[in-house]
């Protein structure tokens with residue numbers, strides 16, 4: 345599980361700089377490569393997620409062509425575990441890295457990663473970080489597996505090269521911040537432009553440690569790479585794609601408060617206590633959806649201490665939760681709900697409640713079941729002190745995780 349920002353405070357922490365300010369020319373026309381969806385998730389979001397998950401990154405810097413536009417494109421995909429800074433990149437990757445470093449604060453260590461390598465794994469990130477901490481600079485390499493030819497400017501073969509003398513460099517590349525900073529200053533003072541950070545660190549006179557890269561950590565460059573990446577993602581999801589979620593809510597009843605259930609105001613002598621409309625049907629449904637989609641629960645996503653959510657209609661929260669579940673790659677199959685209430689009689693209101701829930705969840709009313717159950721005089725529901733709602737949701741993956 346990802347650690348909280350507080351538990352990330354410490355000397356061995358690092359900033360992760362995701363360079364994603366390129367033009368993506370080789371990826372062809374259409375949406376900019378870094379924001380194009382891969383398995384339903386923007387490419388760049390896939391690239392930074394493992395850095396958040398590794399628990400060692402205290403600050404994420406996203407270097408993008410236009411920070412305002414990027415914030416909009418990535419809204420709903422940004423992590424809450426650590427601060428995120430958006431910064432405009434430069435004409436070259438090196439300038440983008442320099443802009444990212446300038447925004448990275450004073451972390452001892454920095455990791456620079458292509459915003460085009462979505463399959464980076466936590467294991468690799470930690471490996472690079474460890475080597476960078478020990479040796480000041482580290483780059484992941486993978487061996488050249490195919491026969492390597494030299495070619496001339498016209499593309500004609502001029503010879504066969506000893507592939508054992510070469511290796512392919514990947515990212516993330518890790519550095520002590522002062523070392524990368526000095527290398528960037530060195531390169532800028534000489535007008536030197538390297539193809540990656542490790543090159544300028546080497547050229548400026550600091551050795552770079554090698555760590556084992558990962559073949560799977562491919563860089564998405566061309567339309568063909570996008571196709572291959574989609575295939576890799578779907579191959580790694582052999583399960584049924586079905587997820588079940590459980591939601592429960594309970595409210596005490598207070599005389600004179602309105603009773604709103606499933607967005608329908610029902611005439612009654614009492615209603616749920618609390619700040620919100622106390623719509624326990626919506627609350628239970630919301631938690632069932634969020635649970636199935638593997639998202640944080642209603643209290644964490646929409647805390648009532650946040651003025652944005654305080655007083656919000658529960659039906660609106662359900663709609664927002666449903667949208668979040670869709671963004672996380674899930675579509676509702678059905679939702680079934682039991683409302684435990686001694687009174688009033690619900691039968692005449694069930695169809696309106698179903699219609700409201702269906703609209704909020706963007707599904708057909710037939711996908712929703714609501715049953716009223718009396719407490720038979722037993723427990724808090726039976727004594728009319730409160731009501732409870734139980735909901736179960738079945739969701740299916742849209743393959744967009």
Ligand code: CTP
Nearest residue numbers: 363364365366367368369370435436437440459
């Ligand atoms: N990059 C950057 N700033 C630049 C150029 C590149 O931040 N001025 C980033 C890219 O966004 C990418 C990474 O460096 O995440 C690796 O570059 P590449 O895969 O070549 O991406 P693009 O430069 O965007 O693509 P192309 O070369 O096809 O135009």
Ligand code: MG
Nearest residue numbers: 366367368369
């Ligand atoms: Mg490029």
